[in-house]
Amino acid sequence: MNNSLSYTVSPDGRELYLPLPEPFSFTQNVSYLARAAGECMHRVVDGRIRKAIPVDGETEGDSSLSVVVEVFEEQPGRLSVRFLAPEEPPSELVRDAVALYTREWFDLDTDLAPFYHMASKDPLLELPIRTHHGLRTIGIPDLFEALCWGIIGQQINLPFAYTLKRRFVERYGRSLEYNGECYWLFPSPKDIAALPVEELTELKMTTKKSEYLIGVAGLVSSGQLTKEKLLGAGDLKQAEKMLVSIRGIGPWTANYVLMRCLRTPSAFPIDDVGLHNAIKHVLGIDRKPTKEEIVKLSANWTGWQSYATFYLWRLLY
DNA sequence: CTCCAGGTTGCGT
DNA sequence: ACGCAACATGGA
Numbered sequence: 306m307n308n309s310l311s312y313t314v315s316p317d318g319r320e321l322y323l324p325l326p327e328p329f330s331f332t333q334n335v336s337y338l339a340r341a342a343g344e345c346m347h348r349v350v351d352g353r354i355r356k357a358i359p360v361d362g363e364t365e366g367d368s369s370l371s372v373v374v375e376v377f378e379e380q381p382g383r384l385s386v387r388f389l390a391p392e393e394p395p396s397e398l399v400r401d402a403v404a405l406y407t408r409e410w411f412d413l414d415t416d417l418a419p420f421y422h423m424a425s426k427d428p429l430l431e432l433p434i435r436t437h438h439g440l441r442t443i444g445i446p447d448l449f450e451a452l453c454w455g456i457i458g459q460q461i462n463l464p465f466a467y468t469l470k471r472r473f474v475e476r477y478g479r480s481l482e483y484n485g486e487c488y489w490l491f492p493s494p495k496d497i498a499a500l501p502v503e504e505l506t507e508l509k510m511t512t513k514k515s516e517y518l519i520g521v522a523g524l525v526s527s528g529q530l531t532k533e534k535l536l537g538a539g540d541l542k543q544a545e546k547m548l549v550s551i552r553g554i555g556p557w558t559a560n561y562v563l564m565r566c567l568r569t570p571s572a573f574p575i576d577d578v579g580l581h582n583a584i585k586h587v588l589g590i591d592r593k594p595t596k597e598e599i600v601k602l603s604a605n606w607t608g609w610q611s612y613a614t615f616y617l618w619r620l621l622y
Numbered sequence: 623c624t625c626c627a628g629g630t631t632g633c634g635t
Numbered sequence: 636a637c638g639c640a641a642c643a644t645g646g647a
Contacts, residue, residue, distance in 0.1 A: 459629045465645050466628080511643045513630075555630050579628045618628080 312404045318394040321386040321404055326413055328421070330439020331378035334411060337443055340622050343467025345474050345489055346450075353377040355389065357481045357488035359447060360402040370399055371490055373483045376407065384411070390483040409446040412568065417441075420609045424616070429587050429602055433616035442615040444565055448532050449525045450491040451566035455558040456517050457510070463622070472508040473518075497522035517553025524551065532567060541571050564611040573610035575599060583617035 313322045325331075332352075339349040347356035353375050360370040373390040386407055388395050395403070408414055424430035445451040457473070458466040477492035477500075497519060505515035524530040530551070538544040541563065548559035556576060563572035574580065581593040584602065588594070594602070606613045 455628090456630095458627095460627060460642085461629095461644065462627045462646055468645085509644065513642065517630085553630070557629055561628075574628075577628050578626090582628090621628095 312400075314400065319388045321400060321407075322380075323384040323386065323404060323407060323413060325378070325382050325384050326416065327382075328417060328439045329411075329413075329441065330437075331384070333437050333440040334443060337437075337440060337619065341463070341467060343464055343471065345467070345471040346491070348486070348488075350375075355483070355488065357490050358403050358406050359490050360399050370396075370402075371479075371481060372399060372403060373481050373488045374403060374407075384413075390481055390488075406446050409568070410444050412441040412444055415441070415568075415570075417612070420612050423605060423609060424613070427605060427613075429584060430606075430613055430616060432587055433620050437616060437619050440616065440619060442564065442568070442612055444568060446566065447491055448530070448535075448562075448566055449494045449522065451562045452521050452525070452554070452558070453491070453518055454565075455561045456514060456521065456553055459514065459558065469508060469510060473505075473510075476508065494522040494526035498526045513553070520552055521554070535563070535567055541569050544569065545572075564614065568611075570608055570611050573603070573606075573614060575603075577614070577618075579618050579621055580614055583620050586620060587617070 311324070314320070315322070335349060335352060335354060338344075338347060338354055347354055349355070354377070355373065355375050357371055357373050360372060362370045372388055372395060375387045375389055377385050377387070379385050384407070386403060388403075421434055424434045445454060453473070454466075454470065457469050461469075474489045474491060477496055478489045480487040480489045482488070500519055500522075502512060502515045502519065505518060506512055510518070521530070530547075535544045535547060538547055544563055544567065545556070545559045548554050548562060549556060554562075557574045560572045560574040561577075563569040564574065575596065581599070584594045584599065585592065603610060603613065
């Protein structure tokens with residue numbers, strides 16, 4: 306995307322302005338981010354989103370350039386990103402990295418018009434696109450974070466998944482401080498790759514999950530698994546194959562990561578329990594749909610399965 | 623106590 | 636290829 310760094314800077318150099326696509330509802334996206342009380346990777350204060358954003362330095366493993374920002378929409382059609390910490394104004398390198406992260410985070414480069422056109426005539430999607438008009442698939446731009454969140458969330462309820470992530474992040478991550486509060490950066494794959502399994506099981510991860518996390522951390526820290534390699538895989542099926550070959554990553558996690566991190570529009574975690582419950586809810590039936598029914602119901606979603614899933618999930622949380 | 627939860631693995635047919 | 640138990644823990 307050649308305009309992916311397009312933004313303007315305030316006179317004092319502490320604010321970035323990103324043009325917003327249409328449709329985009331800041332309120333909808335904030336509500337999504339505010340919905341989970343247990344989330345430890347960001348915070349919503351007075352309708353503004355605060356978060357530590359990782360910025361890699363010139364030298365490998367240098368995370369000292371990371372910043373805390375506040376995201377809001379002061380002027381319609383324009384997203385403001387204000388640097389809260391550290392004190393020094395951000396360099397151009399940092400501004401570029403934060404602008405890119407924010408574009409990926411809020412999926413600012415996707416034209417939703419075709420999706421809304423399709424969804425307005427879809428029996429399952431008509432309701433969620435009305436209720437959450439302007440919602441974007443909120444991304445997890447960091448590959449290791451996306452993989453970990455997928456693995457941590459496997460087969461457990463959401464509140465517990467947030468608890469596990471918080472323990473993990475607060476034990477192995479780094480935090481920046483602003484206004485007396487901690488803003489956490491996700492642990493680095495290098496640090497996690499070096500851990501013995503017993504340390505993670507102490508956090509009440511299962512033994513298997515602990516093994517998966519450490520294994521994936523090794524692949525990411527060694528550069529064997531990168532966003533570039535997944536994006537360069539060719540198509541969804543190839544990327545999915547690459548991910549599923551990794552121990553601890555099955556079809557659900559692969560598609561979840563492709564959806565939230567690589568932004569593959571046709572990624573589709575079709576076995577997802579939440580998706581099944583959302584469909585059950587929209588159809589007003591007292592049982593979960595079968596896989597065959599879901600295949601039929603999603604027949605017109607081609608190329609937008611990822612957005613369809615995200616909007617349906619949103620109905621439940 | 624039971625059932626379920628934003629699954630995956632490994633072994634059986 | 637498909638089915639199914641085991642995994643381990645917390646929430647309802």
